[in-house]
Amino acid sequence: MNIKNYLPHRRIPIITYHQIATTSVAEDPERMAIPPERFAAQMAYLKQQSYQTLSLDQLTQAQASAQKQVVISFDDGFADNYQQAFPILEQYGFKATIFLVTARMGKHSHWTQSQYPMLTWAQIEEMQRYGIDFQSHTENHVDLARTEKQTALKELKQSKQTIEDKLGNAVTHLAYPYGSYSEDTLALVAEAGYQHAYASSMANNQILEQSRFNLYGRDKIFSYRLQTSLWGDWLRYWRWQLG
Numbered sequence: 001m002n003i004k005n006y007l008p009h010r011r012i013p014i015i016t017y018h019q020i021a022t023t024s025v026a027e028d029p030e031r032m033a034i035p036p037e038r039f040a041a042q043m044a045y046l047k048q049q050s051y052q053t054l055s056l057d058q059l060t061q062a063q064a065s066a067q068k069q070v071v072i073s074f075d076d077g078f079a080d081n082y083q084q085a086f087p088i089l090e091q092y093g094f095k096a097t098i099f100l101v102t103a104r105m106g107k108h109s110h111w112t113q114s115q116y117p118m119l120t121w122a123q124i125e126e127m128q129r130y131g132i133d134f135q136s137h138t139e140n141h142v143d144l145a146r147t148e149k150q151t152a153l154k155e156l157k158q159s160k161q162t163i164e165d166k167l168g169n170a171v172t173h174l175a176y177p178y179g180s181y182s183e184d185t186l187a188l189v190a191e192a193g194y195q196h197a198y199a200s201s202m203a204n205n206q207i208l209e210q211s212r213f214n215l216y217g218r219d220k221i222f223s224y225r226l227q228t229s230l231w232g233d234w235l236r237y238w239r240w241q242l243g
């Protein structure tokens, strides 16, 4: 028995943001948005703590490193990511990934309580020139576990194709809308050509089921959660193992 196998594995947290906006409980009951000043403070914290930001491709190839590392990601592609987050990411030289709901770009979100403006392709292209990475969150924000197979496959393939055609980068990463997927979804995701897919909670070791550390507006104790995210996963893992 090697005690190392029973200790938590070092995992690089993937922080998930949605809107960077000040919202009321009525318009954002699930508190998905984070106020711009809190986002700014969190980025300043990462800088001050000498965190290195990784792209998702770098994450998949990451070697053990003494340096603190983190992935910054945004789901959906809200216009405020350009207005509020992008200037701060630029200021600190941080990398980030935005998962786009491709058919909604330049329009409004229809899956949120209130409708929010989405990024335009011009904004996306400008951010790509800086080095922001764009990956898929399906065409129309469908719940892949509850969508008929042919539709789900089309959503997966078309979203990947749209980003590849418009931006010219390879799209191999997917964030599941609502964090929702089933066994069938995994096969469709692989068939559509994705290599990595991200849910919102606990992970196992399968390449197509990677978990993320979700940070919403309600998470006030950012630094604490960042440092303990690994232990949280470990505890959840053992709770799961023990039934």
Ligand SMILES: [Zn+2]
Pocket: 075, 076, 137, 141, 176, 177, 178
């Ligand atoms: Zn989403």
